[in-house]
Amino acid sequence: MTGKTPSLPRCAALVGPFAAGKTSLLEALLLRAGAIARQGRIKDGNTVGDASAEARARLMSVDPTIVATDYLGEKWTLIDCPGSVEFQQDTFNALAIVDAALVVCEPDPARAVMVAPLLKFLDERRIPHMLFINKVDSAGTRLKETLEALQGVSERPLVLREVPIREGDKVTGFIDLVSERAYKYQPGQASDLIKIPDAIKDEEQLARQEMLEHLADFDDHLMEELLEDVQPPKDEVYDDLAKDLADDLIVPVFFGSAETDGGITRLWKALRHEVPAPTATAARVGFANGGPSIARVFKTVHAAHTGKLSYARILRGEFADGQQVDGSRVSGLYLPAVGGPAKAAKVALGEVAAFGRLDTVNTGDVLGGEAHGGAAWPAPLEPLAGLAVEAEKKGDDVKLSGALVKLCEEDPSYRLENNAEFSELVLWGQGEIHLLVAFERLKSRFGMAVVTHKPTVPYKETIKKATSVHGRHKKQSGGHGQFGDVHIDIRPQPRGAGFAFEDKIVGGAIPRNYIPAVEDGVVEFLKQGALGFPVVDIAVTLKDGSFHAVDSSDMAFKTAARIAMVEGMPQCEPVLLEPILQVEISVPSDCTSKAQRIISGRRGQILGYDGKEGWAGWDQVSAYLPQAEMGDLIVELRSLTMGVGTFSWRFDHLQELTGRAADKVVEDRKASLAKKG
Incomplete structure (x- = not known):
């Protein structure tokens, strides 16, 4: 075999849509590796993964499960990633450090679209990945249709590695297309080697030829052998599979059943023989071999007893407990074992470890001095x-x-x-x-x-007409009193012009040192106008006033300005301004009309739609949408697109809101302010 060093610890992530069976597959892999004595069940709440109270309550992964194990004398770290798109950040971060991903999906063609965003992420970063079609022991499994549907959402060719053996409408075993050996599933133990059934020999030969032709697209020597009807040696085929996987040229496809242990040993063998070594992974993510030790943090956890833990993949060299790393001392080094973190004195290339109490270290950081090295880290997902x-x-x-x-x-x-x-x-x-x-x-x-x-929608208010107003503050309470007197003009400004203050005092009607206080009084009022919201796009001109040589002060003029604004603003026809966002909705093309209906039902304005750049079979719909209508947009969008629809947004402009809708907003605002006292 080429392109790998099997003795080095390797790391694989289990990824895929919600309910595909990743946590069950982790159990099956750990059982087959001898790491656990009995396979847990999600419904029984006794799995290694999904151990948190939040996960158990929802019967779903809400954070990654990281487990180190051995298989046939080789070290592995398996990361079971959440399937829900709401927890996809952890998935993307884990994928940035693994040697390969195992994409788990169900044998349902209609659900193939659910893996599209994940496959796109893997291909954009050239992360080696295999497909495992789970739950094939259920009746009516449509593997061929599923494979066709999956190919429709994958940029890389899917290479089927085995064909199913059926009894009636159930899959009971498989034929390996490289070794050309047939196996029958035996729940709880390794599959039995059996004779290839005569009924599917032709299907097996056709599938094997198709697999070889895919490989020949990237190997001229293999192409020559096929053209000359020469059967290539099995070792050559295995080498091509490993090389093409490492280069993200193909996606090998396996199938089985995690809950009944079908196809698990075959899957382990594929991982063991074909997943690239951590040295290849380090090079792929931008770290040359040789040089000081480095590790990349992909997950941060604040644990109750150990404090902050930074989970990192060692991509070069080794680290020891107690050593100085980037100015901080490692206080505890842990390996992610089945029973919980296990203390370690030292960790080496390929391993995943938790570093204790590196308080200044964040997810995505590179430990070991190469702060700016490596491939770009997955950006934080935009808030929805x-x-x-x-x-x-x-x-x-x-x-x-x-x-x-x-x-x-x-x-x-x-x-x-x-x-x-x-x-x-x-x-x-x-x-x-x-x-x-x-x-x-x-x-x-x-x-x-x-x-x-719900967050307060950042409505604003402005005015539609101008007015002139007089504000006077006079108070006598023994000793020095308070006196401030201003005449101001208030007028509207064009949308987006903001606030302007102009001083037109002549002849010393108000001393220069008091004029900033007048502006301060106006600005203070504008924080909460006549309708209860911040005021924008308004101009105020101070044109006259008077003062008292003894009783005038900054505070008196500030108060006089507020009095003038309180009196004058209702005369200016205040109007509510609603924030409008520009929204870009991304959906599969057959859901575009649904996205447009969502926009129309939320007082939105469709600006147009087009194919999403770089995404075959996807559209992007542009629209203006009131921010008040955004609250549960992502919930509705996902429910209509099998969870894959999403959007981005940014503030675009303010727009007048009138009528009953505006009255309701103002009423609610006044009630809220009254409640706050």
Whole structure:
């Protein structure tokens, strides 16, 4: 075999859509490797993966499970990644450091589109990957149709590595297309070697020829052998499979059943013989072999007893507990074992380890001095849904902020926004479940009970007509009094022009030193106008006034300016401005009309649509959408697109909102302000 050093520890990620059976496959692989004595079941809550309370409650992965094991004397780290698109950041980060990915899917052609975004990510980064079609023991499995549908969403050719043996409508075994040996599944043990059934010999030969032709596309010598009807040696075929996988030229396809142990040994053999070595992976992600030790952090966890743990893949050299790394001392080094993190004195090339208490290190960082080395790290996913959050217990605001910062360290697709304008702390994430899991973790891990509500939509207000107004503040209370007197003009400005203040005082009607206080008074009022929202696109001119030699002060003139604004603004026909976002919705082409209906049903304006660049069979719909209509957009979009639809957004402009809708917004705002006191 070429292109790998099997003795080096390797790492593979199990990825795929929600409910494809990745966690069950991890159990089956660990059982076959001898790491566990009995295969757990998700419904029984006894699997190695999905061990957190949040995962158990939902019967789904909400963070990656990282497990080290041995198979036939070789070290492996398996990373079972969440299938839900709401937790995809962890998946992308794990894929950035593995030697290969095992994409798990169901034998249902209609669900093939669910793996499209994942395959796109793998191909863009040239990450070697195999496909494992799970649950083939169920009746009515349509492998051929499934394979055709999967090829429709894969940029790389899918190379079938085995053909099914059926009894009735159930798959009970397979024929390996390289060794041309047939096996019958035996639940709980290795498959039995059997004679190739006569009924499928022709199908096997046809499939084998197709596999060889795929390989010959990248091997001139093999092409010559096929043209001359020479049967290539099996070792040559295996070498081509390993090389083409490592170069991300092909996607080998296997099938089986994780829950009944079908095809698991065959899968282990493929991983063992064909997955590239960590030296090849390091080169692929931009780190040359030789030089100082380096590791890349792909997951951060704040654990209850050990503190901050930085999970990293060793891509060169080795690391020891207690050594200095980038100015910090490693305080604890752990290997991810089945029973939990196991302390280690040293870790070497290829291994995955948790580094303790590297407080200044973040996910994506390179340990070992090459701070700017390596391939670009997966960017944090753009926020798609947000909730305002506050501590249930008064006085816990600082504690809450600290806990939220830690959650954002663990999962960079969370984003924390401190909205000073409305005094709100908003946590943004990838969807409803993603946010709920965060709030549950705040309580279970940080002891923070919280209350949440929809974020305040950042409406603004402006005016439609001009006015002139007089503001006077006079107060006498013994000794020095307070006196400020201003005459101002208020007028609207074009949309987007902002605020302007002009001083036209002549003849010393107001001393120059008091004029900034007048502007301060106006600006303070504009934070909350007549309708209860910040005021924009307005100009104020100070044109006259008077002062008292003894009683005038900055505060008196500031107060006089506020009085003038309070009196004058209602005369200017204040109007509500609604924030409008430009939204780019990405969906498979057969869902484009559904996306357009979603936009129309949310007071949106469709700007057009076109094919999504670089995505065969996908469209991108552009639209203007009121921010008030964005709350559950991602929930509806995913429900209509089998979970794969998504969008990006940015603020575009403010637009007048009138009528009953505007009245309701103003009423709600006044009620909210009254509640806050």
